[in-house]
Amino acid sequence: MQQNKKALAAVIGANFIFGSNYAVVKYITPSMIHPFALNLVRVVVSIVLFGFMLLYKPSNKKIDRKDFPRFILCALTGVVINQIFFIKGLSLTTAIHSSLLSLGTPIFISIIAFWMLKEGFSLIKAAGLALGISGAAILVLSKDHGVSGSNVLLGDLLVLINAISYAFYLVLVRPLMLKYSGIQVLLWIFLIGILGILPLGLNPLLQTNWAAFDPGHFLALGFVAIGATFLAYTLNLYSISAIGASATGAFIYTQPVFAAIIATAFAGEHFTLTKAFSAVLIFAGVYLANFKK
Numbered sequence: 001m002q003q004n005k006k007a008l009a010a011v012i013g014a015n016f017i018f019g020s021n022y023a024v025v026k027y028i029t030p031s032m033i034h035p036f037a038l039n040l041v042r043v044v045v046s047i048v049l050f051g052f053m054l055l056y057k058p059s060n061k062k063i064d065r066k067d068f069p070r071f072i073l074c075a076l077t078g079v080v081i082n083q084i085f086f087i088k089g090l091s092l093t094t095a096i097h098s099s100l101l102s103l104g105t106p107i108f109i110s111i112i113a114f115w116m117l118k119e120g121f122s123l124i125k126a127a128g129l130a131l132g133i134s135g136a137a138i139l140v141l142s143k144d145h146g147v148s149g150s151n152v153l154l155g156d157l158l159v160l161i162n163a164i165s166y167a168f169y170l171v172l173v174r175p176l177m178l179k180y181s182g183i184q185v186l187l188w189i190f191l192i193g194i195l196g197i198l199p200l201g202l203n204p205l206l207q208t209n210w211a212a213f214d215p216g217h218f219l220a221l222g223f224v225a226i227g228a229t230f231l232a233y234t235l236n237l238y239s240i241s242a243i244g245a246s247a248t249g250a251f252i253y254t255q256p257v258f259a260a261i262i263a264t265a266f267a268g269e270h271f272t273l274t275k276a277f278s279a280v281l282i283f284a285g286v287y288l289a290n291f292k293k
Contacts (some may be wrong), residue, residue: 007242014235019258021228022095023164026263028220029091033208038224039083043194045225046233050187051090055235059181063188067179070172078169079193084200085162094269099259101159102166103252103282111167130290138274151185163275169259182237239269253283 022250029035063071092100176185214222256279263269 004243006031007239010235011239011243012254014232014239015254016237016252016258017223017227017232018110019099019255020262021224021232022099022224022259023262023269024085024220024221024228025090026095028217028224031086032217033212033221034201034204035082035087035091036197036201037205038201038221039087039197040194040205041221042083042087042225042229043190043197046229047187047190047194049226050183050229052182054187057183059184061184063150063180063184067176070176071185072192074169074173074176074185075173075189075192076196078164080196082162082166082169083193083197085158085165089155089158089162091155092151093159094152095263096260096269096275097152097156097254098159099263100254100275100279101156102163103256108276113223124208124288128285130283131281131288135278135285138278143171184239186237191262 025038029038033041086098086102173185173189260269
């Protein structure tokens with residue numbers, strides 16, 4: 001019982017961090033640091049911290065050569081495409097839009113599992129897919145006052161690509177998580193992923209005007225690099241080990257709630273009726289797409 005309480009606190013904490021991350025990223029990108037530079041900082045810090053964790057608790061399991069293609073695909077979908085499109089998209093759109101569109105990941109997982117793993121695809125899942133896509137379409141095509149419409153549209157599309165890429169990652173990484181330790185898998189994925197992040201992020205990072213940063217900006221950077229990557233991933237890994245992947249994954253639905261509260265209170269965003277209607281459609285779509293008797 002005590003372990004379940006700790007796991008519950010861990011998964012709520014992780015999703016609160018993920019939900020808050022939307023507004024925090026908006027605070028420093030693109031005004032203070034280029035999105036690609038932020039990606040590079042985030043990945044480098046994660047590699048260092050996950051490396052220290054693996055040194056503290058080493059794994060004797062060697063990586064099989066036959067698993068390297070899957071590691072590369074996981075790095076491409078879970079780090080390179082996922083990180084680049086998420087941060088860049090979020091810098092163009094709003095925190096509320098991004099958090100709601102990211103909920104499309106469970107829907108895309110159902111589609112990918114049907115395609116790659118030959119899992120069943122019922123009429124209920126089809127209805128969920130239709131509802132989820134309808135909600136996302138309304139959100140993408142709606143105008144957000146106070147923000148450039150063309151930028152919001154492009155940002156929303158990039159966030160959707162991020163959600164699709166992350167769904168591929170979650171399907172591809174499952175066999176690796178069953179075979180190796182979670183920290184070992186994450187470290188290798190980030191080590192391979194930095195090869196795709198480095199060429200895009202190095203020059204913008206070198207051009208960053210660090211002298212213009214105040215303590216609040218450095219705090220936000222630390223939150224994104226350490227809190228929303230290393231700490232949140234570690235909390236999720238603990239939760240998965242204690243209460244399972246399905247129960248941990250269910251808490252993704254709390255992220256838009258946290259994101260909307262933070263963005264409304266501190267980032268000056270507004271939660272309109274259109275966003276509420278889109279949220280209802282997306283939530284209903286996610287529920288039906290993952291419905292089990």
